[in-house]
Every structure is written in structure tokens, then in C-alpha cells.
Amino acid sequence: MRSENAAKVRQLALFRELHDSTFRDLIETSFLQRFPRGVNLIRENEPADFLHVVVEGLVEMYAATDMRETTLEIIAPVGIFILAAVLNDQVYLQSARTLEPSTILMIPAEKVRHAMETDQAFMRAIVMELAASYRRTIKDLKSQKMRSGAERLANWLLRMQRERGRNGVVEIPVEKRVLASHLGMTPENLSRAFLTLRSHGVKVHGSRVEIERLDALLVFAKPDPLIDDPENLFRQTSS
Amino acid sequence: MRSENAAKVRQLALFRELHDSTFRDLIETSFLQRFPRGVNLIRENEPADFLHVVVEGLVEMYAATDMRETTLEIIAPVGIFILAAVLNDQVYLQSARTLEPSTILMIPAEKVRHAMETDQAFMRAIVMELAASYRRTIKDLKSQKMRSGAERLANWLLRMQRERGRNGVVEIPVEKRVLASHLGMTPENLSRAFLTLRSHGVKVHGSRVEIERLDALLVFAKPDPLIDDPENLFRQTSS
DNA sequence: CGGCCTATTGAAGCCCCTCAAATTTGGTGG
DNA sequence: CCACCAAATTTGAGGGGCTTCAATAGGCCG
Numbered sequence: 001m002r003s004e005n006a007a008k009v010r011q012l013a014l015f016r017e018l019h020d021s022t023f024r025d026l027i028e029t030s031f032l033q034r035f036p037r038g039v040n041l042i043r044e045n046e047p048a049d050f051l052h053v054v055v056e057g058l059v060e061m062y063a064a065t066d067m068r069e070t071t072l073e074i075i076a077p078v079g080i081f082i083l084a085a086v087l088n089d090q091v092y093l094q095s096a097r098t099l100e101p102s103t104i105l106m107i108p109a110e111k112v113r114h115a116m117e118t119d120q121a122f123m124r125a126i127v128m129e130l131a132a133s134y135r136r137t138i139k140d141l142k143s144q145k146m147r148s149g150a151e152r153l154a155n156w157l158l159r160m161q162r163e164r165g166r167n168g169v170v171e172i173p174v175e176k177r178v179l180a181s182h183l184g185m186t187p188e189n190l191s192r193a194f195l196t197l198r199s200h201g202v203k204v205h206g207s208r209v210e211i212e213r214l215d216a217l218l219v220f221a222k223p224d225p226l227i228d229d230p231e232n233l234f235r236q237t238s239s
Numbered sequence: 240m241r242s243e244n245a246a247k248v249r250q251l252a253l254f255r256e257l258h259d260s261t262f263r264d265l266i267e268t269s270f271l272q273r274f275p276r277g278v279n280l281i282r283e284n285e286p287a288d289f290l291h292v293v294v295e296g297l298v299e300m301y302a303a304t305d306m307r308e309t310t311l312e313i314i315a316p317v318g319i320f321i322l323a324a325v326l327n328d329q330v331y332l333q334s335a336r337t338l339e340p341s342t343i344l345m346i347p348a349e350k351v352r353h354a355m356e357t358d359q360a361f362m363r364a365i366v367m368e369l370a371a372s373y374r375r376t377i378k379d380l381k382s383q384k385m386r387s388g389a390e391r392l393a394n395w396l397l398r399m400q401r402e403r404g405r406n407g408v409v410e411i412p413v414e415k416r417v418l419a420s421h422l423g424m425t426p427e428n429l430s431r432a433f434l435t436l437r438s439h440g441v442k443v444h445g446s447r448v449e450i451e452r453l454d455a456l457l458v459f460a461k462p463d464p465l466i467d468d469p470e471n472l473f474r475q476t477s478s
Numbered sequence: 479c480g481g482c483c484t485a486t487t488g489a490a491g492c493c494c495c496t497c498a499a500a501t502t503t504g505g506t507g508g
Numbered sequence: 509c510c511a512c513c514a515a516a517t518t519t520g521a522g523g524g525g526c527t528t529c530a531a532t533a534g535g536c537c538g
Contacts, residue, residue, distance in 0.1 A: 063381050070384040084370040093377050130369035131323040137376040142302050144383050145309040145423050184384050
């Protein structure tokens with residue numbers, strides 16, 4: 001692995017406090033692999049063999065039944081996924097596919113469990129990571145159960161604006177149908193939700209969203225710190 | 240605390256593998272308190288001061304905004320709640336109220352964090368508990384996003400039947416409006432969902448539900464092991 | 479026994495989904 | 509770099525699921 005990438009991974013909260021030897025052990029037997037866009041990295045219901053780290057690119061976590069499919073999370077660099085399944089040696093609850101050409105670090109599950117047992121700092125980091133993941137998911141669940149589609153979109157835009165906005169302009173970094181699925185609605189309904197938001201100070205041109213009247217959007221969205229978390233945009237464990 | 244209760248708590252997966260001294264430390268400074276029905280134990284947005292253990296009774300975890308309220312979880316003996324908030328020293332994301340007269344053990348957050356640092360077996364148990372909580376919540380989220388109200392009810396009944404059913408009879412252990420909120424619908428809609436299920440082999444008399452044709456209900460519900468978990472009924476960490 | 483809360487049923491309407499078709503976008507290969 | 513093709517997005521129409529409001533019946537607690 002190139003030292004530039006190793007440094008990025010090392011910076012993750014999950015790995016930052018590890019002993020050097022633990023980190024080396026983890027990295028040594030891992031694979032760093034580059035995937036094109038649209039590749040299935042894992043499939044739900046399969047045993048969890050690797051902990052995955054998104055080093056570059058963008059990954060969609062989703063679940064599917066016969067007829068329906070829904071996006072549960074979108075993971076940006078540098079973020080990890082399926083830690084929980086790895087720890088319990090269980091099957092994945094979610095599938096993952098690349099939304100962009102991506103570089104993924106795959107750490108054998110066995111190694112992760114072993115490192116957890118030998119390095120208490122690592123176990124502590126895992127506790128914090130899992131606690132954060134749990135809270136993030138609870139927030140998603142609250143959003144899903146208590147808000148309308150347009151409200152979920154409005155608050156997503158506000159979080160986007162705060163984290164990555166420039167002069168009230170937000171760039172949607174994924175296909176709209178993916179955003180729709182993430183927000184729990186159909187693509188058609190996302191279009192209509194944007195129409196609804198037009199009367200609350202929002203204009204859309206393609207993937208470029210302009211928030212013209214922030215105050216008006218805030219009134220409509222009624223953001224709630226117990227639901228809207230900066231971390232709920234894209235999962236990034238780092239910084 | 241009476242030894243009968245102490246034994247119950249000790250049996251929890253979260254506490255089972257602890258050193259005796261760690262367990263004693265945790266219990267020593269804790270409060271065992273009895274509450275009548277309908278009491279608010281914690282309120283969202285307040286700092287997490289105690290880890291709570293439901294020793295007897297029934298507790299509803301819920302969240303509320305100006306206009307809406309939703310039940311996120313129902314916790315039966317012996318189960319714990321708000322572990323994640325305690326660990327990060329953050330505010331609660333959920334409120335809790337007793338649905339029945341309940342006995343609650345309250346362990347100071349400070350003690351939990353300290354015990355985690357000194358007893359590795361405890362930290363490992365916390366990791367497993369959090370991983371399980373995370374996966375349970377992901378399942379809830381999938382259920383919410385991919386299923387209709389009647390399907391959620393049908394699968395809830397099937398899980399109930401498997402865990403607590405007797406001869407195809409399931410007793411609903413909470414008010415129907417609480418069940419409705421837990422399943423993500425209004426009380427009116429729950430009534431109608433039961434009507435829908437009548438044509439799939441389900442009969443209701445008050446809180447007593449009779450599953451007359453299990454095969455028919457299964458066809459309608461299409462249960463999925465990646466969504467329907469025995470643990471998703473009521474949260475019980477024990478056994 | 480009275481009063482309040484819960485549960486059910488009906489009516490009306492909104493939100494969201496499905497289906498369909500037109501239009502735009504973006505990726506691919508020449 | 510351009511043209512083409514497939515896919516994504518938008519818009520319209522129709523319908524179903526769910527909510528809201530309202531009224532009634534039933535049950536529990538003080």
C-alpha cells in the first residue's frame with residue numbers, strides 16, 4: 001500500500017490510537033484494491049470476511065428484497081463499513097456497490113477480531129465507532145418515521161449546505177435516484193419534493209442546488225439536532 | 240438490591256463475563272428504583288447520567304418533535320437502554336417512559352465508563368451489545384423503508400408467535416396505540432391493518448390475536464431473516 | 479359510578495407510489 | 509472530440525396507502 005494511503009487510513013478515529021504494531025499487523029495482510037464504478041463489493045446474507053475501508057471513491061450500502069431496494073448509507077473517503085457484522089462473525093445485513101471508481105482496503109475479519117483482543121486502544125475505538133453508528137442509525141430511523149419526504153430532503157440540503165456548501169450552492173454528489181432511495185422515496189417523488197421546495201427558496205439545475213432563501217428553507221425544514229447530524233450526510237469516520 | 244435481582248442482572252450478556260469485583264463496583268453505587276406506570280425516566284436531549292436496566296416491568300423508548308411522536312423500541316426485562324449515549328458522554332436521542340409499574344436499575348455513567356476501561360471482558364461485552372443494537376436498528380430501518388404497514392404488522396405477529404405464541408395465539412403486551420407507533424403507523428391504521436390481515440388468516444379480539452392459518456400469513460408477510468430478528472420484538476439482552 | 483383514555487369505524491384528503499412517455503444527461507466507442 | 513445509445517430525470521395521470529378529523533363504543537381507574 002502506498003504510504004499516502006496508509007497515512008489516510010491511519011488517521012481514522014478507528015485506527016488513530018492503535019499501537020504501531022497492531023496497525024502494521026492489520027495492514028500487512030490486507031488488500032488494497034481498485035474497482036470500477038458499479039461493482040458489487042459485498043452482498044447481503046453472505047458471511048462477513050473483511051472489514052472494508054473506502055480510501056477513494058464512493059460506496060452505496062443498500063438492501064433489496066424481491067421487489068424493493070433501498071439505500072441505507074453512502075460512504076465517502078475515508079470511511080469504513082460492516083464493522084458490526086465483522087465483529088460478531090455474522091452475515092452482512094447490507095449489500096455494497098461502488099458509485100464511482102473506488103479504492104477499497106479490505107482487512108480480514110479474523111485480523112480485526114484478533115487486533116481487538118490484543119490492543120485495548122483498538123477495542124475502545126471500536127466501541128466509539130459502534131456507538132456512533134448506532135446513534136446515526138437511530139437518527140435515520142427518526143427522520144424516516146417522523147418526517148415527510150420533502151422535509152427529509154430539506155434537512156439533507158441544509159446539512160449539505162453546512163458541510164460542503166459554497167455561497168448557498170450545494171452540489172449533489174450522487175445520482176438523484178440514489179439520493180431518492182437514501183431519503184426513502186422514489187426518483188419521481190424526489191423531483192416533486194424539489195418542486196415543493198421551490199416555494200421555500202430552493203432552485204435546482206441538474207445536480208446543482210441553489211439555496212436562495214436560507215431562512216425560508218429553515219422554517220420549512222425545522223432542523224433538529226437530535227435528528228440531523230453532520231455525520232448523517234455521508235459516512236466518514238475520519239477527520 | 241435483593242440478591243434475586245442482582246442475579247438476574249448478572250445473567251445479562253453484558254455483565255455475565257465480568258470480574259466479580261467489576262460487577263460489585265458497578266452495582267454498589269447504583270440505584271434500584273420502583274416506578275409506577277407512565278413515568279418519564281429520561282428525556283431526550285438531556286445528558287446521559289445513568290445506564291438503565293429494566294429489571295421488571297416494561298419501558299417505551301420514544302422520540303417527539305413539536306407535532307409528532309414515535310416509539311423506537313420497547314424494552315422488557317431484563318434489558319438495558321441508552322448504552323451508546325452513556326459511553327460517549329452525550330445527550331440522549333430518545334426519551335423513556337414506563338408502560339407498566341417497573342423496577343429500574345440505574346448505574347452511574349461514570350462507573351460504566353470506568354469499568355469498561357478496567358475490565359476487558361466488560362468492554363468486549365459492550366462491543367457485542369453495541370454491534371447487536373446497531374444491527375437491530377438497521378433491521379428496523381429496512382422494515383420501515385421497504386414494507387407497508389400491514390406487512391410490518393404481519394411480520395411482527397409472526398415473530399411474536401415464534402417467541403411467545405401458544406397454539407397460534409398471541410397476546411399483545413402493550414396498548415395498541417403503542418404498538419402502532421412502534422410499527423410506524425397511526426392507531427387508526429393499525430385497526431385497518433388488522434382488518435387487512437383477516438383475509439390472511441388472522442383474527443383479533445382485544446389484545447388477543449389468533450393466527451388461524453399460519454401458511455396464509457407467511458405468504459402475505461414474506462418474512463426475511465435479514466429484517467426479522469427475534470431480538471426485534473422487545474429488547475432483552477439476557478438469556 | 480363517573481370520567482377519561484383507548485379502540486374502532488367512517489369520511490375526506492393528502493402524500494407517495496406506479497405506470498407511461500417525453501426529455502435530458504452521461505458514458506462509450508469510434 | 510464527437511455521435512450515439514442507454515440510462516437517468518422529469519412530467520403527467522391515476523390510484524392506493526396512510527393520515528387526519530370526527531363520532532361512537534368500550535374499558536380502566538380513581
